[in-house]
Structures are given as C-alpha cells and as structure tokens.
Amino acid sequence: MKNKNWGGLRKGAGRKVGSGVYGERTKVIRVPESRVYDIRDYLARTQSSNIVEFLSIENNLNTNPRVLFEHKVAAGFPSPADDHAEKKLDLNDYLIGQKETTFFVRIKGDSMIDASIHDGDIVIIDRSRQAKIGDIVLASIDGDFTVKILSNQGGRPRLLPANEKYRPIDIKKDTTFEIWGTVTGAVRKFK
Amino acid sequence: MKNKNWGGLRKGAGRKVGSGVYGERTKVIRVPESRVYDIRDYLARTQSSNIVEFLSIENNLNTNPRVLFEHKVAAGFPSPADDHAEKKLDLNDYLIGQKETTFFVRIKGDSMIDASIHDGDIVIIDRSRQAKIGDIVLASIDGDFTVKILSNQGGRPRLLPANEKYRPIDIKKDTTFEIWGTVTGAVRKFK
C-alpha cells in the first residue's frame, strides 16, 4: 500500500451535519427492551408520514376536453386552435375511473419521491380497487395515514417508502392497520 | 465515619432485575433529536394504555389470494375522506386556468426528471401565459418540440433540462425558435 500524492483533506471535505437518514442530529435514549422494535417502527412511520389533507371529489364534475399532442410533429406544429383530427383529453375522464369511489390526498415530504410522488402533489385514490403487492396504497397505521408501496414480510404487511433515506414500516399483529385504497394517479401544479 | 459491624452483603441482597420503572431490562437506542420527547410520550402512552379496543380481526384484501394479512382494522368508515375531508376537488378546475388556451402534451424521456416531469406524464400547457425566465415552457427549435426550463445566456434564449445528464440548449441567431406556452401542471397515471 503506497501513498499516492493526491486525495486527502481539503476545505469543505468531511461528512456534513444532517447527512444521516434522519437529516438531523441524533441522541441516545434508554427504552424497555421489549419496545425497541416497536419504537423503531413508530419512528419509521411517523418520519415518513406524508398526508397533508383529504379532498373529496366534487359532486358535479366539469368536463373540459382539450387537445392532447402525443407525438412529435415533424413538419410544423399544428396550431392548438385548429384541432381537426386531434385527440382530445378530459382530465377527469383520464384520471378518474369510478367517481363514486375516488377521493384525493395531498402529499407532503419526499418519502415517495422515487415513485415520482413529490411534495405538494395531489394523488388520486380509488378505494374500490383491490390492492396488490407493489401497488401504491393509502394505509393507516394506528390511525396515522400514509401513502406507501404495499409489500409483505413473512406474511405480514410491510410499507415501503420510495426513498432510500426512509425505512420500511413493518406492521405487527397488534397494530391497527388498514388499506383505504390504491393510488391511481398524481397531479401537480407548477408555481 | 466509622464502620459499624453490621449491614453489608448477605444472600439475596442487591437490587432486583426488573425493579425499574419499566419492570424489565432496558436498552439504549439512537433516535433523532427532535423526536426524543415525542418518543418518551409514545412510550408512556402505549404502556399505560387502558383503552378497550373495539377492533375486530378481519381479512383485508380478501379477493387476492396472494395477499392475505391478518391484522386489526378499525371499525370502518367507508372512506377516510368522508371523515377528514373538508374540501372538494375537481381536477379540471384545479389544473386548468384558462380553458380555451390550454392543451396537453405527453412527455417522452427523462430530461426534465428533476422538475418532477417523468416519462409518460401529460403536462398541461397554457399558451396565453407570458413565459418568464425560470418557467417550464413548451418550445420549438427548428421545428423540434421540447419542454424545458426557460433561461437566457448573453441576451439569447437558453433551454435548461432538469437532469444533469443532459446539456443546456443555446438558441443561436439563425435558429427558428418559438415558445408555445408555459407548463402549468403535470398529471400521471399509475399502472
């Protein structure tokens, strides 16, 4: 092992404060042995809790079909005004399957960012759809709501964040757990 | 202080295991600083819980044999939105400002992924809105359409991808360049 003459210290080097999974400094506390895993789960799920508000669907939905351009148009852009044979799209039609079983949730935080669900997004939830492993679901754990990927671990539910900075949440037998619906879409407004 | 010749060790003396407040052995765990108080609270709360649980064991997800979790479920509300939602939402109203000047474009590729616009997304474009520096715009460069962040460089337009794997696009003088509208939103369907 010979020393190369590069690498080593320079200003700004060294790990940064808050670069751990919690994004802040930590502290050690003493807890009863039997509660260790319980507390870790509680921490994991509250750290990645990501529901801001619930929104129910409007009773009388407006229809507003607009032109959708799906392909690159090589020879000039057809004016959005002269929609001769253009495909038209209505957002409610596109995003909502059954309006009777659909509602919305506004998301906060970045625990689902790798599933392209971002801070401030509104996700669309259909409670009539049967959740399958791998689906993004709205679930409640001891009354706390969260949107996560449904998985399982040894026959018990496990909720996966879509961000490696967050930890999976294992649902134990004596935990109150419920799946309220599957996430079928997401919308976002810019600025 | 003189030693008396009584007191001291005898068999059975010494503090007993489990004689602390938790009645069992303890362990130290590391938790985020901001959660310390909260966790102590959670510990105390759940330890001294004397709430009679009106919960039943049910099979959730009962139509898919691959997913069968046994767990407690809350005595059910049909939808959490019924219970928690104050507002109602119509996606057309939420996402579309000027309906006459709005159209949609489906996005291909990942060049705008850091602006949370993903492959397959449909973006909402309003051509009545004056594009400003920093806006996400639909532009055409010599007839090729692209969605990028509008910037400038030495008085000439520059289009920035939101993905470091892609290069900024500088618009030269003899290039046909047009801005067709600003991106006001994006929607995505899952699966």
Next chain:
DNA sequence: ATTTTGATTAATGTTACAATATTCAAAATG
C-alpha cells in the same frame, strides 16, 4: 468525462461509566 485517492468529519449502533436506587438481614433503637 469519469474514477481513484486520502484526510477529515459525521452518523450510527454498542459498550462503558458514573450516579443513584434497591435489596437483604443483623444490629441498634425506643
């Protein structure tokens, strides 16, 4: 353009430590 490099600094799980509390029965106390 990407990978390798090494000194430094932080994160993280565990152990160690210091101070306090508990326990016992014999002896002292009243």
Next chain:
DNA sequence: CATTTTGAATATTGTAACATTAATCAAAAT
C-alpha cells in the same frame, strides 16, 4: 417487639465514549 439504621452488592438510568461505517472534497489518474 416493631421500627430504623447499616453496608456490600447489584440493578437502573442517563450520558459519554468508542468503533465502525459513510460522506465529502478537489487533485490526480484513467
């Protein structure tokens, strides 16, 4: 006789310290 005092040992409990791993930077190498 009932209660209090006594001291060595052992546990509890909060915190400090430690070891290992991870992250960070820009120069040099590839």
